[in-house]
Amino acid sequence: MSIILITGASSGIGKAAAQRLLNEGHTVYVAARRTEAMQDLQARGALPLRLDITREDEITAAVERITAQHGGLDVLINNAGFGMYGSVEETTLEDARSQFEVNVFGMARLTQLVIPVMRGQGRGRIIITSSMGGRIYTPLGAWYHATKHAVEGWSDALRLELAPFGIDVVLIEPGIIGTEFGTVMTGPMLERSGSGPYARLAHAVAGATAPMSKPDVVAGAISRAVTARRPRTRYVAGSLARPLMFIRKHLGDRVYDRVIMAPFGRG
Numbered sequence: 001m002s003i004i005l006i007t008g009a010s011s012g013i014g015k016a017a018a019q020r021l022l023n024e025g026h027t028v029y030v031a032a033r034r035t036e037a038m039q040d041l042q043a044r045g046a047l048p049l050r051l052d053i054t055r056e057d058e059i060t061a062a063v064e065r066i067t068a069q070h071g072g073l074d075v076l077i078n079n080a081g082f083g084m085y086g087s088v089e090e091t092t093l094e095d096a097r098s099q100f101e102v103n104v105f106g107m108a109r110l111t112q113l114v115i116p117v118m119r120g121q122g123r124g125r126i127i128i129t130s131s132m133g134g135r136i137y138t139p140l141g142a143w144y145h146a147t148k149h150a151v152e153g154w155s156d157a158l159r160l161e162l163a164p165f166g167i168d169v170v171l172i173e174p175g176i177i178g179t180e181f182g183t184v185m186t187g188p189m190l191e192r193s194g195s196g197p198y199a200r201l202a203h204a205v206a207g208a209t210a211p212m213s214k215p216d217v218v219a220g221a222i223s224r225a226v227t228a229r230r231p232r233t234r235y236v237a238g239s240l241a242r243p244l245m246f247i248r249k250h251l252g253d254r255v256y257d258r259v260i261m262a263p264f265g266r267g
Contacts, residue, residue: 002226003070005029005062007053007110008080009046010037012179013129016215017077017222018046024223029066032080053080053106063113072121075226076114078107079129083144083185085205086192095192096143103147108154115162123166127225128155129218130171132241136248138260140189140198140205159233170225171234175241178212204264213238 004021008014010032018030022044030041031051038048049062066073081103084095111126118124133141134148152171159169186206193202221235236242248256 001025001027002074003027003029003066003072004075004077004226005031005049005066005073005114006077006079007031007051007107008129009041010034012181013174013177013215013218013222014077014079015041016219017079019044020216020219020223021226022046024227026075026226027070029062031062051080053110054101056109059106059110059113063110063117067117073114073117073124074121075125075127076111076118077127077129077222077226078111080107081129081147083133083141083181085140085144085185085189087140087196087198087202088142090192090196090198091143099143099147100150103144104150104154107151111158115167118167119162119165121166125168125170125226125231126158126162127170127172127222129222130155130173132173132175132236132238132245134171134173135245136256136260138205139201139264140193156233168231169233170231172218172221172225173234173236173241173245174213174218174221175236175238175244176210176212177215177218177238179215201264208263210263211239 004026006014006018009018009030018028018041021028028046029049030038030046031049032038033052035048035050042048051058051062084099128151130151131148133145134152137145155169155171162169190202190206218237221237225231225235247259
């Protein structure tokens with residue numbers, strides 16, 4: 001069984017993954033800003049950590065605590081993140097930087113601190129929750145997609161760097177999942193773009209519906225990435241991920257643009 005740290009474990013994919021990994025008998029540290037939202041996981045044996053992924057002191061303390069208690073760490077699951085939507089024109093660079101701080105730089109800093117631990121062990125696994133949004137794009141999601149595209153390229157390069165040390169790097173690419181993502185995204189998006197030149201599109205995006213998969217679907221992919229003797233470099237899971245990525249890759253930009261804009265009256 002493995003010693004595992006999973007960030008963003010207070011809800012959604014992170015919580016579902018933690019529950020599954022606990023059921024499988026792993027020692028699971030669960031980290032998030034909202035420790036009170038992880039009390040159910042603690043009751044099942046998880047070890048909670050308060051962790052704001054943008055705070056150096058909290059990141060450092062988390063790694064130090066785990067290594068002090070267990071002498072190492074087998075698996076890091078970088079799951080913390082959020083989706084920020086709004087037109088490029090109307091989104092402040094301060095907000096855009098905040099999106100990058102959480103989705104890219106905070107995740108990268110935690111990984112930097114874990115790498116020496118795993119390198120010293122001669123083994124380890126770094127699993128990163130990206131998104132189908134790292135391979136495709138949607139209207140008003142430029143800053144969010146920019147972070148996820150960055151995560152994809154960053155992770156691919158990291159995989160090459162760490163392979164000689166016995167450390168695997170794995171990407172998880174969820175599709176549309178029933179989590180807090182939509183709630184967190186919609187309100188701020190309408191504040192930014194709901195009354196200006198992009199209002200029609202913003203309200204169409206806010207009102208759009210699509211089939212959603214349960215977080216357990218992604219938790220299953222994460223579990224496979226944890227336990228596989230030789231894990232894949234990518235695991236795709238959840239509603240619309242495979243078809244949209246197929247269209248984007250094989251049918252080209254123009255076809256993809258028409259398909260993705262069709263629900264908003266601009267296909």
